[in-house]
Amino acid sequence: MTTPHPPRQDELLADAPAREVRVWPILLAMFVLNVFAYAAITGALQVLLPTQVRLIAGDGAPSALALVTGIAAIASFAVPPFIGILSDRTRSRWGRRAPWIFFGGLGTAASLIMLGSAGTVAGLVVGWFLMQALVNIGINVILAAIPDRIPAHRHGLASTVQGLGLPVGAIAGVQIGAFFVDSIFTGYLVLAILVPLASLVSAWLTREARSVATEVRERRPVFTELRQTFASLRFRDYRWVFISRAVLYLGFAMISSFNLYIMQDYIKLPSGMTAAQAVAIGSSFLLPLTVVGTAIAGPLVDRFKHHRMFVLGSGLASAASMLIPFVWPVWTASLISGAVSAFAMGLYLGVDLALATLVLPTDGDTGRDLGVFHIALTAPQVVAPFLAAMIVSSLGGYSPLYLISGAISLIGAAAVLRVRSNATTAATERAPGLLPSDAT
DSSP states (O other): OOOOOOOOHHHHHHHSOGGGGOHHHHHHHHHHHHHHHHHHHHIIIIIIHHHHHHHHHGGGHHHHHHHHHHHHHHHHHHHHHHHHHHHHHOOOTTTTTHHHHHHHHHHHHHHHHHHHHOOSHHHHHHHHHHHHHHHHHHHHHGGGHHHHHSOGGGHHHHHHHHHHHHHHHHHHHHHHHHHTTTSHHHHHHHHHHHHHHHHHHHHHHHOOOHHHHTOOOOOOOHHHHHHTTTGGGGBHHHHHHHHHHHHHHHHHHHHHTTHHHHHHHTSBOOTTOOHHHHHHHHHHHHHHHHHHHHHHHHHHHHHHOOHHHHHHHHHHHHHHHTHHHHHOOBHHHHHHHHHHHHHHHHHHHHHHHHHHHHSOOOSSOHHHHHHHHHHHHHHHHHHHHHHHHHHHHHHTSSHHHHHHHHHHHHHHHHHGGGSOHHHHHHHTTSSSOOOOOOBO
8 A cells, every 4th residue: 555645835835825825925034034144144254254363363364264164164064954854844833934034043143242252263163153053044944935835937036036135135244344344243243133133024924824834744754864865966957056056156255255355465456445445345336236137037037947048157257257357456357357246146146046946856855955955055155265265375366266266167157057958947837846857
């Protein structure tokens, strides 16, 4: 006698009241949470944390920053899929995802306050490790709402809204960081107030009605699920989307993670402009281009379905932008390079998540599988400073960093061509639902 297959999420949604499957509350929740979570990440990583490290470590700041962020990579690898598994299994009054979103925000606030109080490199290592672990809970778990509750033909729109949170949050975070660069604890405190408020709003908007949230699929032992954490990477299309994302983000992050030091030590700035001011001005000028690119890409990919070409174009543009400061290390060239790179990042953010959700291999494990996919975003951002420090110290400065970053972007763009062209077009004809890719 065969065991009945557990009900698909789209079957549950089909029977749920219309108010339970409204798209816009979920999109708003993703945008709000991502804005303030990425404000905390970017404000800390680009301004507050490098400033603390410079004050503590002096000329050894690049290596010390690499140590702080490199150790935190463990958290970015381990936490997202593990929390995804737990959220898949969670049954609460507010559903599977909302409790994790809220309590992740509270934990992030505590870690930010710890960071602001740290006065040693060891203290920064502990604080940033906890920050990476806790902030990734909410921004990972909320991704599962896309395949769970949004029709496949709207995934491009969902990817756009989710992606817009990164540049908007980055603008806000860098501005907060630059404003409080001389009062670091206050900067962390402001971020620590904003993040849990955003988490509360997002948790409320994404809460699931009892008729959907209490449906229980066939459960496996937790240790069995842990052993199968990376099982989704056996599926060809999902694996290549993961690889492309990880490599592209590494190319993006190698420059952005050292932005403050690049402005201090490599780019010739106008007279009277400090490095912190240059980072803030550059972010204010360039990140809106990321917003524009993201806003364009999502609707277009929903209409034309050419997900791979958007990723390829983004990677090629990013690689080309790295050549400009390599040959012309002045403020004007830095802005031109940043403009091209920012727009390229926007194009990628508008299609990135849509592509991933269309090639997810199974139903029922969306939290786990998107937790694995989230590693391809967080791990490069954390590992990038470590790799960049090695390049700067061993290859003679920041010029090689631009060349290697561009080459990495090219590799990431080429990797997406390994995704089968029919994978996404077939998936968008089903709504909502996931395309079971063939394992190879």
